Every structure is written in structure tokens, then in C-alpha cells.
Amino acid sequence: MECPSIIVEELAAGYGKRLVVKGVDFRVERGEVLAVIGPNGSGKTTLLRVLAGIIPIVEGRVCICGKSYKAGSLVRAHSLVSYAPATPIGDPWARVRDMLLAARYGVSRSLFMERDEDKCAIEEAARMLGIEELLDRFFGELSSGEKKLVLIASAIARKTPVVLLDEPMAFLDLANQSKVLKVIRNLASKGYIVVLATHELHLVPHYADKVLLISRGVQVGYGPLDKVLDRRLLEHVYGTRLVEFTREDGQRLFVPE
């Protein structure tokens, strides 16, 4: 199934009466990657959780793949959206293969046990992330980085047109970061929509088409990279001095001073 776009209008969401994000507006088209950036606690994860259908929309509207979800409702697009959370949590006694198969819930065409096509999907996802050798290991034996790759693989194994990744680079070494970068670009080239939250600003230009900058739950910047990735704006939002580099191809990169 294809998904033409995700449209978010005046979105507000939170926990109980406390609103964590307010007034978020963006639009991602088929084949695009949106990077959500902002300081810790700014509401990036909350935004992804709304799109993943874990917490309800409090105000505003979300439109995913042509279906609209209003305030007060959950985004029930579970069979179109996959989500990999930031912290790699899972049953330490589960084998990686069983976890990836479990993630086919809601997208697998069989009723009870998974079929060959599900097995193909998980093997393909494992190959993309280079974790074929981990398939028969216990989740509990893996390192944090390996666990992270397993969760990303379980989201990709669902083959949904929308993939949400919360801090996909966290816990990963350089080689694995580069692997995940390639996977993200590869998904976008196949027409997937990828929305991810990240702190690695220097990697954003490698894969993102658009950037959404939020600070304390409020959207302070949205648009193409060169518009949002501005040193003064970022210094103001993150509250720290940044050093700016210009890459050979003209792309600007930022690191803490």
C-alpha cells in the first residue's frame, strides 16, 4: 500500500492535562524524510507517539495516508505506521527472530501464526541492518546498540509506508550509524515516509528533506534544511554556543563549542 502524505495541523498532545506539544504544523510527502529536532524534553517523542497511535490527539488534526483523525481520537493507522522507540526495551528472554515476527502483528495476512512471506520480510529487514547473525540470540544478551538495531529492524520488517524512528542513531557506533543512514535513504527512495527524532544535527543533512524544530513543545522552525538549520536559531533554542562548519558541498554542519 502506498501513502501519499502525512499532514499535521495545529496539533496539541500530552499526558493527562499537561500539554507537551502545542501548535505543531507540518506536511511530509511520499518519499520524504522529516527530521524532528529540539532539546531534551521538547516533545519530539510525544509527537511521534501521537503519530504511532499510542496517545490521543488533544487538539488539531492528523491526516495519514488520506485518513483524517480529529481531536480526542487515537491515530488508528497501525497497519500503515511502524514505530521504533528511543530506548531499546524488550523481553530479555525472547529470541530476536521471535521479536521480529511478533512485530508483523496487524500487517501479516495470516490469522494466527506467521507465513513464509512474514519470514521473508523479517529476513530482509535483518539483512538491511546487518543483524542476520543475531536472529537466534536472546534479546537480553545483546548490547544496547544491537538492541537498537533489532527494534529498528522490527519496524522495517512491517513494510508499512510510514516509518517513525525515535533517535535512531542513539547507542550506535559509527559503522552502524552509517548503516542506518543508508537504510533511511533507501526507504525514502522506495517511496516510504520517514519521520524521525534526533539529536545528531550533523547527520541530518545526510538524509533529511525537511526539518521540524521544536522547543518546549512549540514549533519554532519548519521547512527545508537551509532555512531551519541556522546557527543563531539553533543556539537560541538549545541554549548553548555552536560551531559551524561548511562541508565541501556547501552543506552547513553544527557541533557544540
Add this chain to the structure above:
Amino acid sequence: MLSVLLSLSLGSYRGVGAEELFKMLLGEPLTPVECAVLTRRSIRTLAAAVAGLGLGLSGAGLQYVLRNPLADPYLLGLASGAALGVLIGVLIGRCDPYSLFTLAFAGALATFFLVFALSMLAGMSALAVIVTGITVSYVVSAVNTVLVLALGEKVYGTFLWLFGSVAYALKERVIQSILLVSIAGCWLIIRSRAINTLILGEEVASSLGVNVKSIRTEVVVLSALATAGIVAFAGPIGFLGLAAPWVARLAVGSDFRRLVLMTMVSGPLISILSDVVARVMLTPQEVPLTAVTSVVGAPVLLYLMIRRRVWG
């Protein structure tokens, strides 16, 4: 099959053994005594099987939905709470199976919520929940012991029930339980694919469209139902709910769909064999079932805790 035959042929009455059992299976006539002994033993075996099945399934379900590998109806206080309910029923003179069962169910749920409220204060970690569960269990068991002493002969005429035993299981209550355990079992199988997603963590399970809260409530209520029914005839039996799912898990892995089916084999197997040991160990005296199941369950518990520490 073998365990069932073993269970039917062994017991304190030595006059009836394998020989008489084969006579019955071949359709040869039995003496009234032989017949009575075999009937009693078959009820007992059935009771053990139902208890093992129900407690094993409850343990398996609870371990997944509470995301706690140590969860077990006994360790979480469900069993002792149900026993308290039964004793209160006897105390107020409501001994008909339905009142007793309702009280046992209410007792199981009440202790479960108490354990949960207290473990929230203790931080909700897997170990905190179990330590709170065991603590509450001990307090409730102490109350139960005092009640049994105060009630004297009125309660099943024995202390044995308080430590878990299928020796005096009443046929009607076993049959009532079969129904409850079957409902719980069928429901777990129907929901097993959704429950299985919890191996990915609650966040991911919810993003897959699984209503984690509702599935947790379902499993807790079903476990309390099954446990209450079993406690009403067998008392609180320890460790079966922990050991049976883990034996199954070591055999077939962590996929809940396979695990739940395997637990239906491992649960009755462990409990029938434990019951055989319980009746032959000190013949003609009966040993409480918990004393035997602990021997299987305790090493499992220790192994799990050590392994967990190694993994961090």
C-alpha cells in the same frame, strides 16, 4: 499419559496397583474396594491436572502482560487471597460452591490490587512486585492459618488444604474448575497473538494497535478466576504457575502462541507427578503439594534471578 497411569496406580492403599488398573482398562470386573480406590485416584489425578493447567496458564499470561518473568498466581498473592475468601465463606457459613467461588475470586482480585498498590510505592520493578507479592502472601497466609485453627474441623478437616493438596478434592468443585480453566485457556489462545507482541515492550505493542491496558485487565481477571476455582478444591499450590510456563519456554522458546500450548502439557505433567510424589513420599501420610512443587519451582526462580542479574 504415563504420568496419568502412574498417578492411578500409586497410593497409600497398597491393595490397588498397576495390576488392578490394567484389569479395569481391560474391562475385567473389580471388587468394590478396588473400584472406590480407583475412582478416588482418578478424581485426584483430574484435580491435579486441572490445577496444573489453570495455574500454568495463569502464570504464563501474567508473566507476559505484567512483563515480569517471575509472575505467578502464588507469588503475586492471588492464591492466598483466594484461600482467604474461601475461609471467610466457611466462617460466615456460606459453603455452597458458588458463594465460596465468588468469595475466592474477590479475595484473589483484592490481594492482587493490594500487591500492585504497594509495589507502586516500591518502584514497580519486576523484583519489587514479587517481593511485595510474597510479603502480602505471607501476611494473608498467616491470617489463613489463624482462621483454620479457629475454625478447627469445619474446614476440610485438615491443615493439608492450606498448603495446597489435591488429596481431598471434591468432584463438584473440580468440575466447576474445568469450566473456568477451559474458558481462561481458550481466551488466552485467542488473544495469544496480541499478547505475544508484548515481547517488543509496551510502547511498540501499542503502536502495533494492541490495547495493552485492556489485555492486561483480561488476563488478570481470567487468572484470578482460574486461581479462585482451583484454590476452592486444592488450596494455594505454590510455584506451579512459575515453573510450568518456564519449562514450556525452555522447550519451545518465547513465542507466546507456542508457549501457551506447551504450558497446557507441562502444567498438568508437573502437577500430576508432584502429586504422585506427595502421596508416596511418606505413605500413608500426605505431603502438601506445595512442598513438592517448591522443589521444582525454587530452582527455576533462582536461575531466573541469577540470569537476570548477569544480563543486567
